[in-house]
Amino acid sequence: MLTVEFDLLQVQSGHRVLDLGCGAGRHTYAALERGADVIGVDLDGDLLREVAAMSHALIEEGHVPSSGSAAFMRTDATKLPFADASFDRVIVSEVFEHIPEDTLAMAEVARILKPDGRVAVTVPRYWPERVCWALSDEYHSNEGGHVRIYRAEQMVERLRRSGLRPHRAHHAHALHAPYWWLKCASGVRDEQAPLPRLYHRLLVWQIESRSRALDLLEKTLNPVLGKSLVIYADKQRA
DSSP: OOSSOHHHHTOOTTOEEEEETOTTOHHHHHHHHTTOEEEEEESOHHHHHHHHHHHHHHHHTTOSOTTOEEEEEEOOTTSOOSOTTOEEEEEEESOGGGOTTHHHHHHHHHHHEEEEEEEEEEEEOHHHHHHHHHHOSTTTSSTTOOOOOOOHHHHHHHHHHTTEEEEEEEEEOTTHHHHHHHHHHHOTTOTTOHHHHHHHHHHHHHHHHTOHHHHHHHHHHHHHHOSEEEEEEEEOOO
């Protein structure tokens, strides 16, 4: 289930795309399927190996246009080993909230974007995230956990100061907010808690069945309940 809307990011065949903090690879795969030349970056080496294996399998099995390719590396978001203006598109999904020096990472994103390049940034939305923090210290007080909660206007201003021009925003994953509240109330690491397990089944069923009813319900609830804030920004010309 994607957080970024690729029609708004406008990824095209042949675009060079950086998936910064690619995680389990959902946005990497979506960019590949559009024929992009994708580089996935993360600090988790095990996840990178899994995403690399799946990406290469998609390519070998013919699920990716001939223009599509994938490469992966483990590196720090605040010190990206790429030349200036070397990417058409950048995806940064649920990453900045983990980085103490987030403004350095934002400046790096602006640096590597081509003039008129576009970035999609997603972070947890303020009020659903605030509920999680109130319910559980364990949710955020751990190594690699969330170090801050962004208000929308704060994120927009930080992106602008980095040399990016935000122009579109929306919210996503409304049905995920109650799941995380249940997880926080029951114990984040308690995999046997009945209510989160039951709710998780619903989320998995939504993805696997592609339920139009649940997708419509989530789309309707996103403006109010959406757990993720998604911002699209273009590179400002010098």
